[in-house]
Amino acid sequence: MKTFITSILLVISLTTQAQLKPISYSDENQKLEGLLAKPGKMNAKKAGVLVLPAWMGIDNNAKESAENLAKLGYITFVADIYGVDKRPTNSKEAGQIAGSFKTDYKAYQKRIQLALDQLIKAGANPEKIAIIGYCFGGTGALEAARANFKVNGVVSFHGGLGRDAARTIEPINPKVLVLHGADDFFIPETEIKAFQDEMRTSKADWQMIYYADAVHAFTHKDAGNDKTKGTAYNEKAAKRSWQAMVDFFNEILAK
Structure with missing residues (x-):
């Protein structure tokens, strides 16, 4: 009976800690x-994770990720990039709006920083922060690394890797993890090579993991299963990439 009651309390605790709370903030006007997710039981370092959504904005995938990260003990904030x-x-x-931020990458970086500020305001340890992003958000995670935001590391799930070749390559301090579909034809080989060359030139501590039989948006449950569409x-791949992220966090946030 005691074991049964303990199990029920555990389920209730996990459900409670996964609740998402809307947080209002602004970029000038x-x-x-x-969305903020606070864990029922905080991790020892009070580490935080910022989630950058895909090009449709705050979606079910971003929400589910925030809930699951909270269950792991991380204070989590889902950024609103668009407004x-x-x-x-x-x-x-979505393509038009996301494209405008990819072009005006400094505006994108500013919106990411504003969201980071909210994460820290919510109680996350500013010395133990990671950023993850999906698709367009994966591009944002890399932009945060390029801007050398004060974070321990960034994770890009099937994100765009490109950057304007005219931009100066600066040293990158945050650790970088790229989780990529091996059959993602939306990201050309030239873009992948340019990204890897950038990582080498920037002296970044980076990893890139390929997942077999995976295309773009491989973590999105609502993307269907027709690979020929590209998503x-x-x-x-979703489970393996999530575990890779968890292992990465254990390295950069737990110590």
Whole structure:
């Protein structure tokens, strides 16, 4: 009976700690609203994770990631990159808005920093912070590394790797983990090579893991399973990449 009650209490605890709380903040006149997830039991270092969503903005994938990270003991914040009145309603709008931030990367970096500020304000240890991002958000995670934000590391899940070749390559301090679909034809080999050359030139501590039979958006459960479209969910790759992220965090945040 005691074991049964303990199990019930554990389930209740995990459910409670996964709740997402809307947090309002702003970029000058632009209103933003992210989501905060606080764990029921904090990790010893009070480490925090910032989640950067894919190009549709705050979606179910970002929310689920935040909930699962909170269950692991991390204070987690899902960034609002676009703004409360700028959420895309379809892929065409998403492409246009995301494209504008990729071009104006400093504006993207600013929105990421504002979200980081919210994460720290919520109680995360500023000395133990990581950023993860999906697709467009994966690009953002790399931009945070390029800007040398004060974070321990960044993780890009099936993110864009490109950068304007005219940009100066600076030394990169945060550790970098790229989780990439081996069959992702949206990211050309030339972009991959340029990224790897950038990592070498910047003297970054970087890793890049390829997942077999995986294309773009392989972590997104709503991406379907038709690889020929270029985006598809791959359960095995999703689980393996999540574990790779967890191992990375154990290295950079737990010590």
